[in-house]
Amino acid sequence: xxxxxxxxxxxxxxxxxxxxxxxxxxxxxxxxxxxxxxxxxxxxxxxxxxxxxxxxxxxxxxxxxxxxxxxxxxxxxxxxxxxxxxxxxxxxxxxxxxxxxxxxxxxxxxxxxxxxxxxxxxxxxxxxxxxxxxxxxxxxxxxxxxxxxxxxxxxxxxxxxxxxxxxxxxxxxxxxxxxxxxxxxxxxxxxxxxxxxxxxxxxxxxxxxxxxxxxxxxxxxxxxxxxxxxxxxxxxxxxxxxxxxxxxxxxxxxxxxxxxxxxxxxxxxxxxxxxxxxxxxxxxxxxxxxxxxxxxxxxxxxxxxxxxxxxxxxxxxxxxxxxxxxxxxxxxxxxxxxxxxxxxxxxxxxxxxxxxxxxxxxxxxxxxxxxxxxxxxxxxxxxxxxxxxxxxxxxxxxxxxxxxxxxxxxxxxxxxxxxxxxxxxxxxxxxxxxxxxxxxxxxxxxxxxxxxxxxxxxxxxxxxxxxxxxxxxxxxxxxxxxxxxxxxxxxxxxxxxxxxxxxxxxxxxxxxxxxxxxxxxxxxxxxxxxxxxxxxxxxxxxxxxxxxxxxxxxxxxxxxxxxxxxxxxxxxxxxxxxxxxxxxxxxxxxxx
Ligand code: ARG
Numbered sequence: 187x188x189x190x191x192x193x194x195x196x197x198x199x200x201x202x203x204x205x206x207x208x209x210x211x212x213x214x215x216x217x218x219x220x221x222x223x224x225x226x227x228x229x230x231x232x233x234x235x236x237x238x239x240x241x242x243x244x245x246x247x248x249x250x251x252x253x254x255x256x257x258x259x260x261x262x263x264x265x266x267x268x269x270x271x272x273x274x275x276x277x278x279x280x281x282x283x284x285x286x287x288x289x290x291x292x293x294x295x296x297x298x299x300x301x302x303x304x305x306x307x308x309x310x311x312x313x314x315x316x317x318x319x320x321x322x323x324x325x326x327x328x329x330x331x332x333x334x335x336x337x338x339x340x341x342x343x344x345x346x347x348x349x350x351x352x353x354x355x356x357x358x359x360x361x362x363x364x365x366x367x368x369x370x371x372x373x374x375x376x377x378x379x380x381x382x383x384x385x386x387x388x389x390x391x392x393x394x395x396x397x398x399x400x401x402x403x404x405x406x407x408x409x410x411x412x413x414x415x416x417x418x419x420x421x422x423x424x425x426x427x428x429x430x431x432x433x434x435x436x437x438x439x440x441x442x443x444x445x446x447x448x449x450x451x452x453x454x455x456x457x458x459x460x461x462x463x464x465x466x467x468x469x470x471x472x473x474x475x476x477x478x479x480x481x482x483x484x485x486x487x488x489x490x491x492x493x494x495x496x497x498x499x500x501x502x503x504x505x506x507x508x509x510x511x512x513x514x515x516x517x518x519x520x521x522x523x524x525x526x527x528x529x530x531x532x533x534x535x536x537x538x539x540x541x542x543x544x545x546x547x548x549x550x551x552x553x554x555x556x557x558x559x560x561x562x563x564x565x566x567x568x569x570x571x572x573x574x575x576x577x578x579x580x581x582x583x584x585x586x587x588x589x590x591x592x593x594x595x596x597x598x599x600x601x602x603x604x605x606x607x608x609x610x611x612x613x614x615x616x617x618x619x620x621x622x623x624x625x626x627x628x629x630x631x632x633x634x635x636x637x638x639x640x641x642x643x644x645x646x647x648x649x650x651x652x653x654x655x656x657x658x659x660x661x662x663x664x665x666x667x668x669x670x671x672x673x674x675x676x677x678x679x680x681x682x683x684x685x686x687x688x689x690x691x692x693x694x695x696x697x698x699x700x701x702x703x704x705x706x707x708x709x710x711x712x713x714x715x716x717x718x719x720x721x722x723x724x725x726x727x728x729x730x731x732x733x734x735x736x737x738x739x740x741x742x743x744x745x746x747x748x749x750x751x752x753x754x755x756x757x758x759x760x761x762x763x764x765x766x767x768x769x770x771x772x773x774x775x776x777x778x
Contacts, residue, residue, distance in 0.1 A: 190294045190302025192702050193283055194219060194227065196267055201229050201279070204253035209246070212239065217279075225270070225280035226699065232277045243277025251279065285690040288698045289751070293684035295701070296758050301765060303705040305347035306712065312343055313351045313527040316539035317446070317453060320357030321438040321460070322366060322392045325445050325593040327583050327647070328541060331572045334636045336539040337451045337771045338717045339570070345769055346712045351531050354453060355523065356442075358435055358460035361513075364417030367430045368409065369399035371416075377433055385444020386594070388437050435460075448597050450629050451771065467522035468514040472507055475521075480557045486510030490554045495546070505550040517551055524555045528565055535566045537715070542571030542642060570715055573644035575636075583647050596647070597632065603653050604628030607661065608778060615777070626773040627653070627661055634660030637770050638721035658725050660772050663763060666728040668778040670760040673740055674753065680741070682757040683750035693734040697755060700730050704762050708769075717770060724766045731759050 191199075201217040209215075215235050222228035232250060236243035251271050270282040295302035316336020319325045336352075343350050370376060376395050379387075402409045419427040439458070446453045472488055475481035481490045489504035497503035507518045527533045538548060548569040555561040577583040583591050605624025612620055631652040638658060639645040655661055674682070690698065700723075707723040710716075740752040764774045 188294070188298050188302065189300075189304030190291060190298065190705070192706055193267070193287060193291055193699070194221075194703070194706065197227060197281060197283070200254060200267065201231075201250065201281075204250045205231070205235075208249040208253040209235070209239070221699075222280065224274075225272075225282045226695075227281045227283070229279040229281065232279065236277060244273055247273040247277045247279055283699075285688070285695065286686045288690065288695060288702070289684050289686040289688070291702055292698055292754075292758055293686065295704075296682075296684065296754065296761070300345075301704055301758075301762060303345075303708055306709075309347040309349065310534040311349045311351065311532055312535040312537055313353055313531050313533040314340060314343075314537040314539065315353045315355050315523075316340075316537075317451065318355045318357070318540075319438075319442055319445075322362075322396055322434050323357070323438075324389060324393065324590075325442070326590045327575045327593060327596060329593055330449075330575065330596070330632070331636055332539045332541070333446065333449060333451050334633045334771065335570060335572055335641055335717065338633075338637055338769065339537065339539065339715055341769045341771060342708070342712055342717065342720070346708070348712075351527075351533065352454070352457040353523075353527070354458045354460070356458060356460035358438075359462040359465070359519075361414075361417050363420055363431055363434065364415075365399050365403045365413040366395060366434060367420065367427055368413040368416040369395060369402065370430050370433070372409075373398075377437055383440060385441040388440040388444075392434070392437055392441070445594055445597075448594065448625075448629070450626075450773070461516075461519045464519050464522040464526065467525060468518045471518055471522045471525065472514070475507060475554070475558060478558060480554060481507055490550065490557075492550060492553060495550060505547075505554060507554075516547070517554075520547075520551045521555060521558075521560070524551070524567070525560050528560060528562075534564060536561075536568070538567075538569045540569055540571060542573055545569060545571045568715070570641050572641050573639075576644050576646045578646060578648060580646065597629065600632045600649060600652065601625050601628035603649050604631055604661070607653050607655070611655075611778065619777075623775050623778055626775050627664060627778070630660040630664060630767075630772040633770060633772050634663070634721060637717045638725070640716065640718045658721075660767070663724055663728050663767060664772075664774055665778055666731055667760055667763045667767070667774045668776065669735075670731070670756045670763075671776045673756055674760070677741060677749075677753055680746070680749050680753060682753040683747075684754045685747045685751040688747060688751050691738050693730070693737040694752070694755060697727075697730045697734045697759065700727055701755075701758055701762055704766070720766055720769060724763060724770075727759065727762060727766075731756075 198217060198219050201219065202214070205212060205215050205217060212235055216231050217229040218231035219227055219229050232247040233243050236246045251273060254268070254271060267283060267287045268281060269284040272280050274280050314336060317333040319329050340350050340352060377391060403413055416427060420431060443453065472481070475490070476488060481488045484504065487506050487510045488508035489506055491502050491504045495503055505517050506515055507521065508514055524536065527536055540548065552561060552567045561567055575583045585591055601624055604627035605620060608623045608627055609620050615623065635645065635652045651657070652659060653661055655665060704723070707720065711720045734755065738752060740756060741749060743749045743752050767774050
């Protein structure tokens, strides 16, 4: 494994060195290097520097050019990286890279398993909270985003060398369980089944139970009272009650796993630490907050107040950690989870992939944890608050009947649509392959549509657009990848080999320069938790490949060397696409 410096970073270094050689008084000045349409790169740093030193920017730029040639005759043979530098405009440098440098750098990337992408300089430990459905409840469209974004962020962080601890903070506790458990006690065979049940079956019995117990709860005062007493038993840790509660959790897990499986998101049992997992800490969390004065009693409830958080009536609206009846709420659990994640799991970063509509909750929770000293300065806490999935009408996505859309229904529909697309284009795929690819394309389409939008924005769920072969879709990327694989298969004896001695066509240069930026793109995506920037990079890569493919014959190129060099570009494009897509959690079938 060897990390490969990008052309941009090598050039940056060259100019920075030349700057300090030409102008020792400037110190470490930034050459401000940018990609440019005129040449390959433009350096603008001389303008600001001349202003600072009260000199003439064009003269300064000329000095830098001179110094660059001096250093070029040193360790690095002249002309290896830079083909041409010219001073232009008020004092920019326009720089063109040699074709040779491009192909050599790409060859170094190709020789590395990680495509030359370095590990993060100072990896730490991130605990990420994502994919958090609720026990005994159906997963809906809102759970799509917390699963898909979280999974991508996990993959991206792990690729950078970060230690990642996953936490699925499932809703598995609360008063509604008193009602469910009491109902099960009175109808003991309702969750019985012989042998295996499917996820759908598990969910439908949970649904049936939920509806029946709710009806009883609303109509029968005596049942209501029994259900309330059952909550007390549950909270007191009564064994029989806990055992029944566990049956609901287990039954729900059968269902969750089936949905995550369809979504092609891997969830591990040991990472599911639901709200109930923090029960033992809640009383202590409250005690510590009260003793330190971070929280105060107000009308019996334990509250934390904030100067800038007010309700619609203008009165301060507190974070309630413990209700006046002694019950603990969502906030007590989240504060306890922070203590666990920082204190026991040694996190230096906490991420929460949770709906943006919970932003105020997290703002108050983080601030409380800071006041209490549980979140110290060296720990970063970030909510990746995601936007809402909208229907075609621009309103939150609902079924025609106005109900919340079940996640499985939405995934099934995407798979059906994608299977139709795959079948139409399939040349020599068996029925079984069509079904498998249909699922990979359909799920990829849903994930890509989600991940190519920036996390905080809402987006419209539009299957027609998502499975379209043209445009910014995963299908387009998957077809680009499959097309390359088919070229490589058809190449016969010819192998991908880099030939730095060859001159490059414009489309080859553009593709090559973009391939070289993969590591830089990933570094940015990793630092900002913005998968949509990776999606954007990959889409541009596929587009540049499409242009290259239209303008540069591969197997019918003029010389055997050119065939090899173009196969090399094809192969590196495919590998970069596959790596990038896999970081988004999207499959790249070899053949479509
Ligand atoms: N289960 C919650 C929901 O479905 C999300 C939990 C988010 N995580 C947290 N630590 N509060 O909305």
